[in-house]
Amino acid sequence: MYRSWAEWNLVKASDPEAAHARLPSDASENQPKTSRTLRRVLGERVRRRSGRAPRSVIGWFLHFLSSAFGQPLQIMAIGFVGAAVFINVTLPEMPDVETLRNVQFKEPLRVYASDGSLISEFGIQRRRPVALKDVPPIVIQAFLATEDSRFFEHQGVDAVGMGRALLSYLQTGTKAQGASTISMQVTRNFFLTPEKTFQRKLMEVLLTLHVEQTLTKEEILELYLNKIFFGHRAYGISAAAALYYDKPLDRLTVAEAAMLAGIPKAPSANNPTTNPKRALERRNYILGRMLELGYIGQEEYAISIATPDMASLHRREPDLEAGYVAEMTRAEMIRFYGEDAINQGYRVTTTIDPRLQTQAQEAVRASLRRYDRRHGYRGPEDVVQIAGMSEDDMDAYLAKAIAIPDLVPALVTRVSSRGADLYLGEGKRLSLSAKQLSWARSRRNLARWRGPKRRSSNAVATGDLIRLKEDGKGGWILSQIPAVAGALVSVDPRDGAVRALVGGYAYTETKFNRAIDMRRQPGSSFKPFVYAAALSRGWTPASLVKDQAVKLPRRERWNPKNADHKELGSIRLRKALALSRNLASINLLQSLGIEEAQSYIGRFGFGPEAMPKGLSMVLGTGELSPVKLAEGYAVFANGGYHVIPYFIQRIEDGNGRVLFQANPPSACLDCWYTRGSDSATTQGLDPARQAKRIIDPRTAFQMTSLLREVVEHGTGRRALKLDRPDIVGKTGTTNDVRDSWFAGFQADFVTVAWMGFDDFGKLGRGEGGGKAALGMWVDFMKQALDGHPVATLDPPSGLIEVRVDPVRGVETTAKNGILEYVQEEFRPMQAASEPVAAESSASSRSSASVKRSAPRVMDDLF
Numbered sequence: 001m002y003r004s005w006a007e008w009n010l011v012k013a014s015d016p017e018a019a020h021a022r023l024p025s026d027a028s029e030n031q032p033k034t035s036r037t038l039r040r041v042l043g044e045r046v047r048r049r050s051g052r053a054p055r056s057v058i059g060w061f062l063h064f065l066s067s068a069f070g071q072p073l074q075i076m077a078i079g080f081v082g083a084a085v086f087i088n089v090t091l092p093e094m095p096d097v098e099t100l101r102n103v104q105f106k107e108p109l110r111v112y113a114s115d116g117s118l119i120s121e122f123g124i125q126r127r128r129p130v131a132l133k134d135v136p137p138i139v140i141q142a143f144l145a146t147e148d149s150r151f152f153e154h155q156g157v158d159a160v161g162m163g164r165a166l167l168s169y170l171q172t173g174t175k176a177q178g179a180s181t182i183s184m185q186v187t188r189n190f191f192l193t194p195e196k197t198f199q200r201k202l203m204e205v206l207l208t209l210h211v212e213q214t215l216t217k218e219e220i221l222e223l224y225l226n227k228i229f230f231g232h233r234a235y236g237i238s239a240a241a242a243l244y245y246d247k248p249l250d251r252l253t254v255a256e257a258a259m260l261a262g263i264p265k266a267p268s269a270n271n272p273t274t275n276p277k278r279a280l281e282r283r284n285y286i287l288g289r290m291l292e293l294g295y296i297g298q299e300e301y302a303i304s305i306a307t308p309d310m311a312s313l314h315r316r317e318p319d320l321e322a323g324y325v326a327e328m329t330r331a332e333m334i335r336f337y338g339e340d341a342i343n344q345g346y347r348v349t350t351t352i353d354p355r356l357q358t359q360a361q362e363a364v365r366a367s368l369r370r371y372d373r374r375h376g377y378r379g380p381e382d383v384v385q386i387a388g389m390s391e392d393d394m395d396a397y398l399a400k401a402i403a404i405p406d407l408v409p410a411l412v413t414r415v416s417s418r419g420a421d422l423y424l425g426e427g428k429r430l431s432l433s434a435k436q437l438s439w440a441r442s443r444r445n446l447a448r449w450r451g452p453k454r455r456s457s458n459a460v461a462t463g464d465l466i467r468l469k470e471d472g473k474g475g476w477i478l479s480q481i482p483a484v485a486g487a488l489v490s491v492d493p494r495d496g497a498v499r500a501l502v503g504g505y506a507y508t509e510t511k512f513n514r515a516i517d518m519r520r521q522p523g524s525s526f527k528p529f530v531y532a533a534a535l536s537r538g539w540t541p542a543s544l545v546k547d548q549a550v551k552l553p554r555r556e557r558w559n560p561k562n563a564d565h566k567e568l569g570s571i572r573l574r575k576a577l578a579l580s581r582n583l584a585s586i587n588l589l590q591s592l593g594i595e596e597a598q599s600y601i602g603r604f605g606f607g608p609e610a611m612p613k614g615l616s617m618v619l620g621t622g623e624l625s626p627v628k629l630a631e632g633y634a635v636f637a638n639g640g641y642h643v644i645p646y647f648i649q650r651i652e653d654g655n656g657r658v659l660f661q662a663n664p665p666s667a668c669l670d671c672w673y674t675r676g677s678d679s680a681t682t683q684g685l686d687p688a689r690q691a692k693r694i695i696d697p698r699t700a701f702q703m704t705s706l707l708r709e710v711v712e713h714g715t716g717r718r719a720l721k722l723d724r725p726d727i728v729g730k731t732g733t734t735n736d737v738r739d740s741w742f743a744g745f746q747a748d749f750v751t752v753a754w755m756g757f758d759d760f761g762k763l764g765r766g767e768g769g770g771k772a773a774l775g776m777w778v779d780f781m782k783q784a785l786d787g788h789p790v791a792t793l794d795p796p797s798g799l800i801e802v803r804v805d806p807v808r809g810v811e812t813t814a815k816n817g818i819l820e821y822v823q824e825e826f827r828p829m830q831a832a833s834e835p836v837a838a839e840s841s842a843s844s845r846s847s848a849s850v851k852r853s854a855p856r857v858m859d860d861l862f
Helices: 005-014 016-021 033-042 057-066 068-093 097-102 137-147 159-172 182-191 198-214 217-227 237-245 254-261 276-292 298-306 323-337 339-343 354-374 391-399 523-536 573-578 582-592 594-604 615-619 626-637 697-713 717-722 769-784
Strands: 109-112 118-122 347-350 408-416 419-425 428-433 464-470 476-479 485-491 498-502 544-547 569-572 648-652 658-661 673-675 728-733 739-745 750-756 791-793 799-804 818-823
Touching (some): 109 339, 118 323, 137 182, 137 254, 182 198, 182 217, 254 276, 276 298, 323 339, 323 498, 323 648, 354 485, 354 498, 391 408, 391 419, 419 464, 428 476, 523 573, 523 594, 523 615, 523 626, 523 728, 523 769, 544 573, 544 582, 573 697, 582 594, 582 615, 594 615, 626 697, 626 750, 697 717, 697 728, 697 799, 697 818, 717 769, 750 769
Parallel strands (some): 109 347
Antiparallel strands (some): 347 648, 408 464, 464 476, 485 498, 485 750, 544 569, 648 658, 799 818
């Protein structure tokens, strides 16, 4: 027996046969696995040869491998074989390193107003890719000092670092050091997972060697600096400098560069805003490395070490509140560019005017708050038991309240006959007097009207969650989140560009965009389109229509009435529209013909949903969105051209390359209106870009005149407070006052305002289009028209001014006659509900193709 295999090997070297003879019968079973393997490979004959013949070189090598001294080589050989197999299997499955040359970094989708004001950002990663040439040397040196000081010397894999990591593993048994170079980090970040396994590490080494052969050191370093994560959704060095120091890269100090270089190793632990002490220690270590490597001198090191860190989060807040527009843009980008659009760095410039958008948002909110106040206080949003609650508890509770612009949440802590004490959070307290609470009358739900005044002790109670609004004088007033909804859209009649769009009180409250996605009955605001159809078929503003009960088939259960339940008999079209007479409008449609009217109205871009088959169509029983109604009114405002509303002006990719530039067909608005001392031109736009003219400009002129009558003597008189002779429009109110509309325009703006409840509840008596919606419209237009000269509209050729009897609707020479513009071929008039028959082609002709006859002699007509 031998005491060890080493002793057996020594005996075997001098006398092989004797050595084998002294082996126990089960020795072969106890041999090391590697020896048994070699025995099978080499064969027993090789091992049991006697000294009868000298061994060959191969024999001596194999004999050495079988010895105790050859065991490390056995292990190495097996390792090499395994590595060769792994490489042979892995290489075909490796990703294509060439893709790194065209890397598209994830950047947020940014939405801007027309002047470049930021509206919103979409996407998880905040990144601003930067070229390596634009990164200051001191920033690069800071990263080299901490991550890979031999970056420009090794070939992607640092043997020294690998050896150090291996030694650490052998000593501790844990993978504490990764030995990753910058090249290896680039490989891992772009192609691999961060798991720490030997298999993944070997794959990383192979890929890194390939990356180093494919890309230059500069290209690798640029990829690294733009890819690494710095915490708080910031990726890349440029985004990190902006986030923590609000600086461009070329303004970073040595200390700041070192601080940023220390973050990627542990973005949460080394973050200067979440763990400033540890981050400072890391920064100082990196400064020491920079001094050691000669990147900075002793004096610069001393100054940097002594510099306090001033890092803080500098997230860029939106310059403009336009949540509904931002969401419209996001949805549109995904529709055209796919789900990844929000991470591709697209920059979208919208048509939104920041000044008009701000005014539109405030007009909607002010109008909804006024309505809410007119109809009483609904009570607290919530009630909480505040007994025993600390300020921290109340802070936590208030933090959960929905963030609504201008409406601050507060808790009522005490109530007395003199008023109420409130807690606003973060230690801030105030009191409201009984007078400030006196408006909070109870609300009668059925009619949506206020009840009697209440004392402060009955208005609010301890534990109530209420809302406050600043009163503009440094104080606060009790308020509430409006239950009523509203929307406003304003477009440029020249080309349809959306200048302002608001879909509700606040996007944070509800994402439903009523300006675009809502479909509601437009009520009487739809009547002008039927009146325009009548004007195109021979009626004139002076033609008489019957404001009296409509004769309907017996099977019809519909019994239309005027809002005042009165009938005025035969009245002129002008008066019928101004006073929004339902019966007169129904009789007009009945005389015109439903199909004839639908054919004409379809030119305005309205579909079947807006034009139900039946006489009720003239009362606006179809369904439209505010922006669609604005599209229709724009035809009247621009002289007869159909322009389609749009809100995306330009789209650029992350490199600033323009992918889309809006170039919509436009109306020749300068040929239509005159402003100030200017005069309308006769030069049109480039025919290739000119919008299609869908109605006769003379009809557009007449409709503008009729809609001005609505403002001066009709249901829209509240608009007179603007003191502008160039504003026109039409009110709209649906059954039971469930929708309140006002659609109107001026030379520069077509604006539609709407108010109603999302559940189709009643707004209440007196809240029709002439009050609720018109108040919103006036608030906006008052600000929008500031600085815009009054626009005047001259009658286009083919219109003749005649004097008309205001009662009989026929031409007269009497002094009490009123002047009216009529189309020359429709000058023959009669005092009846139907006009003189017109040529069948008259309604379809445009002004450019009309061949008008010369004015006839008066005696020939009457």
